[in-house]
């Protein structure tokens with residue numbers, strides 16, 4: 001099996017910003033509540049763009065620093081729960097827009113763990129020799145499924161995309177991955193209508209069933225437990241200790257979740273990368289853009305051990321250890 005690593009990262013964040021103060025005018029909330037309960041101060045929202053438009057921005061940013069052309073890609077995986085359309089895959093739209101003619105393309109639906117799932121999938125294609133160069137994107141337009149009248153959820157989400165290019169590397173790369181799911185908990189976070197269970201109708205629109213429904217409190221506790229266990233398990237698989245980890249890049253759902261996980265694991269705050277303040281929860285795009293920003297800010301150096309740790313609707317979770 002070949003060693004597979006991330007050779008470049010990229011991101012694309014839409015320009016429009018919605019602050020907590022803006023939200024105060026939309027629902028019964030306050031900047032103080034949102035900041036102290038979640039760590040979020042603002043989030044970016046699309047104006048007209050779809051998930052593939054954001055994904056293309058992130059892909060081109062990553063390609064620029066990879067030394068590869070779009071024509072060199074033979075695999076495109078987009079992790080998203082807000083695809084442009086139910087079908088075809090958002091990855092196919094991305095392929096056409098960037099001109100990656102020889103790539104095979106598909107989407108992955110693993111909610112907030114989607115980017116980690118997609119990295120692990122691309123790794124399999126490359127390490128087995130089926131593909132050489134893969135583009136993996138986490139791209140979300142969560143504003144399109146957010147109920148802007150529901151204060152329990154609308155303060156949490158944002159739009160954006162992050163990308164990674166994967167290829168064979170001589171040493172290091174993805175050292176271990178731990179993916180898991182618990183389908184008993186689908187009720188905790190979902191969009192009830194628009195699929196085959198509840199196709200779109202006047203009634204589903206009138207009852208706001210096309211928007212995110214979430215049991216935040218229950219999820220919060222599960223997120224802390226599962227992200228802690230996922231981090232421990234992936235380290236065990238990599239044969240490493242927490243003291244070996246240089247930077248943890250967690251899914252950015254809530255700063256309090258992240259700090260509770262860090263406390264349980266005995267990790268110092270400076271080892272945790274946080275950007276939720278600027279972007280809110282962008283589902284699959286959160287881990288992807290956090291990784292990209294950490295690299296661009298010089299917080300990830302060659303040889304560093306990076307721990308990605310994500311959790312989301314399904315339930316699903318995914319953690320990876322990457323030697324940069």
Ligand code: UT7
Pocket residue numbers: 028029030033034037038112151152153155189215216217218219220223253254257281283311312313
């Ligand atoms: O992306 C991966 C999956 N998602 C997650 O992991 C999210 C996990 N959950 C959370 O992050 C938190 O549960 C939330 C941020 C969603 C909520 O925080 P919480 O501390 O769990 O609050 P809560 O739901 O227990 O609500 C506490 C109070 C309630 O009022 P009462 O019943 O105590 O009077 C809510 O109605 O806060 C109220 N509340 C708000 N107040 C002001 C809920 N949302 C708001 C709001 N502004 N936006």
